[in-house]
Amino acid sequence: MEGSTTVYELRVYTAAPGKQGELLARFRDNTLRIFAKHGMKCVAFWTPLDEPTKSTMLYYILEHPSREAAAANWKTFQDDPEWKAVKAKSEANGKLVANLDSTFLTLTPFSPHLG
Numbered sequence: 001m002e003g004s005t006t007v008y009e010l011r012v013y014t015a016a017p018g019k020q021g022e023l024l025a026r027f028r029d030n031t032l033r034i035f036a037k038h039g040m041k042c043v044a045f046w047t048p049l050d051e052p053t054k055s056t057m058l059y060y061i062l063e064h065p066s067r068e069a070a071a072a073n074w075k076t077f078q079d080d081p082e083w084k085a086v087k088a089k090s091e092a093n094g095k096l097v098a099n100l101d102s103t104f105l106t107l108t109p110f111s112p113h114l115g
Contacts, residue, residue, distance in 0.1 A: 005066040007104050013058040014099040020055055023096040030086040038077045
């Protein structure tokens with residue numbers, strides 16, 4: 001089983017109207033690489049199969065060694081000049097995200113091992 005301080009962060013994005021494709025492209029083409037640079041481990045990404053959320057929602061989980069590591073990694077990520085440039089360029093025609101929710105989770109003792 002994972003170490004006792006490991007946490008998982010469930011992030012739920014609602015894309016701005018008509019912007020889900022651009023949001024997914026930003027993750028695929030840039031964000032994942034920048035996450036890795038800052039020690040942020042992606043577990044998986046999901047999009048819904050059915051409307052009305054199929055064309056607006058993105059769900060993903062990050063694995064962090066601890067809550068403290070998550071906070072530190074998010075700070076360095078958000079301060080990264082490359083990320084700032086990618087974000088600014090991708091939002092030249094408007095914000096891609098209408099809403100974002102983040103929830104930190106811990107595995108239950110009976111959960112299958114992730115990895």
